[in-house]
Amino acid sequence: xxxxxGDDDGLINLIRSExxxxxxxxxxxxxxxxEPMESGQAYKEAFEELGCNSVRFMHIDExxxxxxxxxxxxxxxxxxxxxxxxxxxxxxxxxxGSKLHHLxxxxxxxxxxxxxxxSAGAAAMSNRMIYEGYGSYSLMKGEVKTTDGxxxxxxxxxxxxxxxxxxxxxxxxxxxxxxxxxxxxLGEETGIIIKHNNHIEVFGAGVVTxxxxxxxxxxxxxxxxxxxxxxxxxxxxxLLVEGHEYCIQDRAFRKLSQVxxxxxxxx
Amino acid sequence: xxxxxGDDDGLINLIRSExxxxxxxxxxxxxxxxEPMESGQAYKEAFEELGCNSVRFMHIDExxxxxxxxxxxxxxxxxxxxxxxxxxxxxxxxxxGSKLHHLxxxxxxxxxxxxxxxSAGAAAMSNRMIYEGYGSYSLMKGEVKTTDGxxxxxxxxxxxxxxxxxxxxxxxxxxxxxxxxxxxxLGEETGIIIKHNNHIEVFGAGVVTxxxxxxxxxxxxxxxxxxxxxxxxxxxxxLLVEGHEYCIQDRAFRKLSQVxxxxxxxx
Numbered sequence: 174x175x176x177x178x179g180d181d182d183g184l185i186n187l188i189r190s191e192x193x194x195x196x197x198x199x200x201x202x203x204x205x206x207x208e209p210m211e212s213g214q215a216y217k218e219a220f221e222e223l224g225c226n227s228v229r230f231m232h233i234d235e236x237x238x239x240x241x242x243x244x245x246x247x248x249x250x251x252x253x254x255x256x257x258x259x260x261x262x263x264x265x266x267x268x269x270g271s272k273l274h275h276l277x278x279x280x281x282x283x284x285x286x287x288x289x290x291x292s293a294g295a296a297a298m299s300n301r302m303i304y305e306g307y308g309s310y311s312l313m314k315g316e317v318k319t320t321d322g323x324x325x326x327x328x329x330x331x332x333x334x335x336x337x338x339x340x341x342x343x344x345x346x347x348x349x350x351x352x353x354x355x356x357x358x359l360g361e362e363t364g365i366i367i368k369h370n371n372h373i374e375v376f377g378a379g380v381v382t383x384x385x386x387x388x389x390x391x392x393x394x395x396x397x398x399x400x401x402x403x404x405x406x407x408x409x410x411x412l413l414v415e416g417h418e419y420c421i422q423d424r425a426f427r428k429l430s431q432v433x434x435x436x437x438x439x440x
Numbered sequence: 441x442x443x444x445x446g447d448d449d450g451l452i453n454l455i456r457s458e459x460x461x462x463x464x465x466x467x468x469x470x471x472x473x474x475e476p477m478e479s480g481q482a483y484k485e486a487f488e489e490l491g492c493n494s495v496r497f498m499h500i501d502e503x504x505x506x507x508x509x510x511x512x513x514x515x516x517x518x519x520x521x522x523x524x525x526x527x528x529x530x531x532x533x534x535x536x537g538s539k540l541h542h543l544x545x546x547x548x549x550x551x552x553x554x555x556x557x558x559s560a561g562a563a564a565m566s567n568r569m570i571y572e573g574y575g576s577y578s579l580m581k582g583e584v585k586t587t588d589g590x591x592x593x594x595x596x597x598x599x600x601x602x603x604x605x606x607x608x609x610x611x612x613x614x615x616x617x618x619x620x621x622x623x624x625x626l627g628e629e630t631g632i633i634i635k636h637n638n639h640i641e642v643f644g645a646g647v648v649t650x651x652x653x654x655x656x657x658x659x660x661x662x663x664x665x666x667x668x669x670x671x672x673x674x675x676x677x678x679l680l681v682e683g684h685e686y687c688i689q690d691r692a693f694r695k696l697s698q699v700x701x702x703x704x705x706x707x
Contacts, residue, residue: 309603309627312647312679336576339606342647345679360576360669380579380609380669391693393681402627402647402681406693410677412579412612414660414669426658426673 174287175295176377177333178258179361182219183377184291187364189223192287193253200251201230204267205259205293209234212257234263239271248276253287256294262304264297265321274323281325288325292333295359300324301351303332306343315399317346326370329355329421335382336360348386349394349405355421356384374418374429383411383419383426441554442562443644444600445525446628449486450644451558454631456490459554460520467518468497471534472526472560476501479524501530506538515543520554523561529571531564532588541590548592555592559600562626567591568618570599573610582666584613593637596622596688602649603627615653616661616672622688623651641685641696650678650686650693 174192176184193199201216203209213230220228229247233239248254254277256264268274280286288298296302299322306317319330330347332340335358348356359365360379367373375381391406411426413419418427441459443451460466468483470476480497487495496514500506515521521544523531535541547553555565563569566589573584586597597614599607602625615623626632627646634640642648658673678693680686685694 308606309646312603312627336579336606336609339575339603339608341606341608342603345677349679360579363669378669379576380671391695402630402645403679404647404681404684404695405677405679408677408679410612410672410675412616412670412672412675414671417671428658428671 174289174364174366175298175331175359176291176364177295177335177359177361177379178292179334179337181291183362184289184364185216185219185223187376188253188255188287188289189220189225193225195224195226197225197227197252198250199225199228199253199255200247201228201255201257202268202294203230203232203257204234205261205263205297206257207259216255216257233267233273235267239268239273244273245276248273248280251286253289256288256290256297258292258294261293261297261302261322262320264293264323269321269323278325295333295364296331297322298325299329299331300327301330301354303330303343303347306340306346308339311340311342311346312402314394314397314401314403317343317350319347326367328353329357332356332358334361336380341382344382344384345405345408346403348384349389349392349403349408352386352389354386356382358382358384371421372418373421375413375415377415379414381413383413385409385411385424387424441556441631441633442565442598442626443558443631444562444602444626444628444646445559446601446604448558450629451556451631452483452486452490454643455520455522455554455556456487456492460492462491462493464492464494464519465517466492466495466520466522467514468495468522468524469535469561470497470499470524471501472528472530472564473524474526483522483524500534500540502534506535506540511540512543515540515547518553520556523555523557523564525559525561528560528564528569528589529587531560531590536588536590545592562600562631563598564589565592566596566598567594568597568621570597570610570614573613575606578607578609578613579669581661581664581668581670584610584617586614593634595620596624599623599625601628603647608649611649611651612672612675613670615651616656616659616670616675619653619656621653623649625649625651638688639685640688642680642682644682646681648680650680652676652678652691654691
């Protein structure tokens, strides 16, 4: 589950109402933020307000190594792992490639535990993540930068605060560079549930933008210098709201028959 | 000719090098701006620096009515009419439907004089123009507002400062509402020459974004309330840079064989 940033009450309500019980072990990973105590405590309290009684947070960083036995034991028992916002490069730096990271990946595949994240915590979920690219620079070759993510899912770019910060250009650029990737732009207070690395279902108040480069018939990317503006023919864009899903394998947009997820009411 | 705002030396150089001679009558319309003297004088000097010796400006507003005989005589003699930036609603308010406006339209069709504009002056050129729609609101039904423009061209939405201000969402929204319109998003210092209401050729430093709604296969626009987020399936997007053109009738992207327009060097 990935949220585009902003108010995350909706994501927390959805985890509580559809994913976990009050006894579920929830681990909040505060590594991305530079204010781990405040952030961790706020999430703990938010889950506890909904009745969850087994919520803890861990701040993996240069001083608190990923592979401590305590963390490994806790992640072995976790049923929900929640990544906070902050800077996605910190997740790569302190978590990527650790035993703890591999344990999360293995459990996510074999046991179908829930991995959730907002903002940087959402952006880091794929095997590649965008970490730079601003405004008009977003359409200049080389100005959109990507790096390895945490690889819970593959071949998607998840970008966040998407409509609020005008990130269409940078996602279009990233997808044009890697047309085998689907671009997913999450508005704030808007999120997705991805099942089986394929079905993307929308929840929340805003819009999820899908960019599909599989129909691109021309691009100047290989011919121009760094810093030059890029040209692309035939990028496909979809806008999805709650009640719709996107299927990555079929590259298909679908309206769902059900109406509303429980993202607003307390449970 | 339409420029996306920002530094307009490129547009002025292009008019001087490809469109007019030093004797051409150039009329700058400062109606959109609230600083007409400063803006008009600056454009007059910019054209004069390139050798043009017949440049004047007119500020049509509540005190200086469009249909004065002096303005009509001058527009009868103009070979280039240049609209400055400012607020496009002022162009509609003070110019639209006047005899002067009809004179410009008639001369543009019959005599192929050049109509040029930057920012608001570019946005107002079509028969419909976007004048409101910001950030995350741009994908909420009813939050993108359009009104009549000056109708030198038809069935396109021209949006400006496009990548700089993250206006992809609002152009996508406008095109989804009116799929017979082509959306044209101009980056700053980037412009287009539109010939015969059909061929769109790019000049300048940045990117022109084309949004084509003719392949849209689903939209929730008719089913949701004002303020609700919108869903759209299959919007086609192209990114064009200098050396490329887009043909509206064929909805076709083309790479041109020629290389560079004279938008940077003095002539």
